[in-house]
Amino acid sequence: MTATAAETSIAPRVPIARGLRFELVKLFAQWRIRLLVLACWIAPGLVVAVVSQQDSLPVDSLFGRWMGQSGWAGSLVLLGFAGSYALPLLTSIVAGDVFAAEDRLGTWRHLLVAVRSPRRIFAAKALASLAVVLVMVAGLCASGVLGGVLAVGAQPLVGLDGNLLSTGDAAGKVLLAWLSVLAPTLALAGIGLLGSVALGRSPMGLLVPAVVAFALQLCQLLPLPVAVRLALPGYAFIAWDGLFTDPVQLAPLMINVVVSLAWAAAATALAFVLFLRRDFTDLAYDGSGRRVWLFGVLPLAGLLAVSTGVVAASTPSLGSGIAKDTVQDSVSVAFAHLYRMQTRQLNRPAVTEEQLRAGAECVKSGGKGEQEGPGNDWRCVVTWHLPGVDAAGTAIYQVHATPDGRYTADGDGPKEVNGYFLVHTPRGDAPNPLWQFDGNVELLPTTKG
Template sequence: MTATLAHDNVASARRVSIPRGYRFELVKLVSQWRIRLLVLACWIVPALFVAAVSQQGTLPVDTLFGRWMHATGWAGPLVILGFAGTWALPLLTSVVAGDVFASEDRLGTWRHLLVAVRSPRRIFATKALASLTVILLLVAGLACSSAAGGVVAVGNQPLVGLDGHLLTPADAAGNVLLAWVCVLAPTLALAAIGLLGSVTLGRSPMGLLLPALVALAMQLAQMLPLPVAVRLALPSYAFIAWNGLFTSPAQLGPLLTGIVVSLVWAVTATALAYWLFLRRDFTNPSYDGSGRRAITTGLLPLVGLVAATVAVVAGATPSLGSGIEQDKVQRSVATAFAHLYRLQTEQLNRPDVTEAQLRTTATCTKGGGQVAGQGPGNDWRCVVSWHLPGVEAAGTAIYQLDVTADGRFMADGDGPKEVNGYFLVRTPIGDAPNPLWQFDGNVELLSTTLKGQLHAGNTP
């Protein structure tokens, strides 16, 4: 009789609902001193950093949009975004998602949690949602803080895009917000890898470091001259592809591909973590993870995912090379120069000209013409030519280019001095940065493919 009543009481006990478990897990995370410190740092430090750098005489010109931090407040959050995609976001996902399950192993509280919640599925869901909430809070802090610091310190001014065209303050604000939203996809992929490592490796510190190590490996791979298909098949490319939002027209092909790949990684890694979590032994208080299971069920499926995404991207994009070709570099340099020449013309109060009137062209060679005009390298040289209305002779300017494997390039002016020979130009209201002295640009790795597909789709 007593056994029957006890069984009825257990059967009638209600499981903890997901909202209630989610609140409990969220409070547990936020109560940790390191999480509170991270939240405070993400909401304060970027604003102070952007405001301080924007007031200095020397700017981080080797960083994308760093040379414009004196001119507009919207350059600051993009500089922070470039840093965050490389270092901050992988480390944040490691601290939050990489430890959300391992902390229970260290404290030995799994049996108490199972008795209270009565459902491993709900435990996984609440912990994953709580860690996702904290990560989103940290990313929002980085974006809002850096934008506020830039706008307050410098002002709500227009932003020069990667192809030299000028974005209005409203367009700049919208693109900055969209760029931060786009990097949520690779951040979720790293967070899912953190969940997988935390579940698989138990109390081992490798679970905590896994997202950062994976991100570092992917960043190193992006620096290598890999084929376009391999580059786009890694979720880390979405940390770079937001650059395409700041060209006209926007280079959306690589960006959308990177986002889709990142979301596929996030779903796959989360599903693997969920499957492993439901099959682990909670009765062993000294559980330290299974190295063999980590390889067979955690690592090998992700390696297979890389192979599958490479195959899919390679099938969708005929080009298996670097994507950096001579004609693309020439078009990008000519377009950026034409836009920036008009900006310099406005600074000097000269008669306005249009891009059509300038008829700007660029002739670029690599390695002094001794090697094929393709691939990354710092040995690109371009001669830019343009025409002014009423002037018979064409103007020319020389640029030395450093083109990176991801398609970004920095053009360094090499004369004539009247055009790009000096850092500053003398304007009627004082000295101002010369937009033609150095400028950044972006070569769309998939531009030829996408244009061909669009043309084929529009053909009746």
């Protein structure tokens, strides 16, 4: 029976709701889906709780250095891991196999006879895979938050500008960060549907979302112009860090959310067109062949070119976005906030950012060459003033900036300020907030204010 014959059948068609329920039952009947859902709701919380209690924390991960002091940090560390590894893998297993499974089992003709509408079959399978992916993402978020809060507590969280976020503010921003990664997750799910339809029973369809996610991650490691970086659908997996600055760096995140949703819609529409054009009477069907390029690769490549052009025309920066003045502004603001935190730790007289008048002078590569771009060769000298003291204080930082605008500032003295990872407080030794800190350079200067 062909798709045309199924559409023109006299018998009544199965409602989408019944088809969706049937597809959900089939998905959850698979042991690997049940195991993955269970793992998403239990394993992250256990891992976050255990790691938060360790003396050695994952300081190389964003917010990892704060896992022992705020329960919200563990969920954000988990979010960084999920965006790089877990979510691409989950979308591959669910969306990348939802159509190919029927090819391997040879059940398309039976399904068409039962449902009598290829359009409704596609809608039911796409919605079912989306529902399962959303359940998994919700489990990752809830489990990570619960594990961190129960193990450490819902204490305030230090943001990427050194500012201390209240418990309520931190909770809201963590939830927004998890919601923002739904857009690139949907883009990968749409690409998974396209690969599952286009490649048939081939196992390559299962790998398409993971391979695409890996390629996007490699691109983000390159010193690309800001316009190209924002036009790649996976950038929202890391752009959520702009939520944890004051003011929030919202423009890059919102731009990429729109781009990711456009990719999700385009990939799903292409999969729908390929599915309707398929001849279900061919029992030896093993992929769409040339149609993969015509209805898959070329349209998505065109979408990338268009989105890059639109972003380039609407943003003022075509370079890396990491310049001397933006690095200096970010480092000085973060230092001022963290200096006040250290002051409270040591029970010294309170001081405000206005009184400190902190500033930073940063150079790249010893002042040789262009003073912009990522690298581990940034060196910043921070100066500040204390009320009643004529001489300005100075501290040195070695700054490693990555192409996406994140950086780590490593203290290089003096010892009593930032040269040691502990400070001696009246309550005992405590982590020194000025020893190392993470920050975020604003790639789009128009987002300020």
